[in-house]
Amino acid sequence: MRKRVLVADDEPLTAEMLTLMLTFRGYEVVCARDGREALRVARELKPDIILMDVLMPGMEGDEVTRALRADAECPPVVLFSSGDEADIGWQEAGADVFLQKPIDLVRLPDLLDRLLGQPPDSPRDARRARIA
Numbered sequence: 001m002r003k004r005v006l007v008a009d010d011e012p013l014t015a016e017m018l019t020l021m022l023t024f025r026g027y028e029v030v031c032a033r034d035g036r037e038a039l040r041v042a043r044e045l046k047p048d049i050i051l052m053d054v055l056m057p058g059m060e061g062d063e064v065t066r067a068l069r070a071d072a073e074c075p076p077v078v079l080f081s082s083g084d085e086a087d088i089g090w091q092e093a094g095a096d097v098f099l100q101k102p103i104d105l106v107r108l109p110d111l112l113d114r115l116l117g118q119p120p121d122s123p124r125d126a127r128r129a130r131i132a
Helices: 012-024 035-045 061-069 108-116 123-131
Strands: 004-008 028-032 049-053 077-081 097-100
Touching (some): 004 012, 004 035, 012 028, 012 108, 035 061, 049 061, 061 077, 077 108
Parallel strands (some): 004 028, 004 049, 049 077, 077 097
């Protein structure tokens, strides 16, 4: 069964790029364009993992993360931003990982696989995961 990823970003180009890459890697991807939509979609569709921008309209990613952590079941959350990590309260919000933009699309699938406890898709991926 394919794992479902919620990609939440108000920048269409970033969301599209992440969606294409994750779909190619075998994930089912659902998108949200702002924080309130991300919270609604996460609660309705129960994704396996959330990949979310910090700075979004409506609710910021760290606020969404706090709200989801208050729920009984919350999947791993990866927050990302072009802002400086020291200025982002990602750990206090309960996120599992913070990524600095631009996101390294080569390493992202391996990170998601590790957070989901999945083995890599192929022997070649397994070698790369051990090296990383």
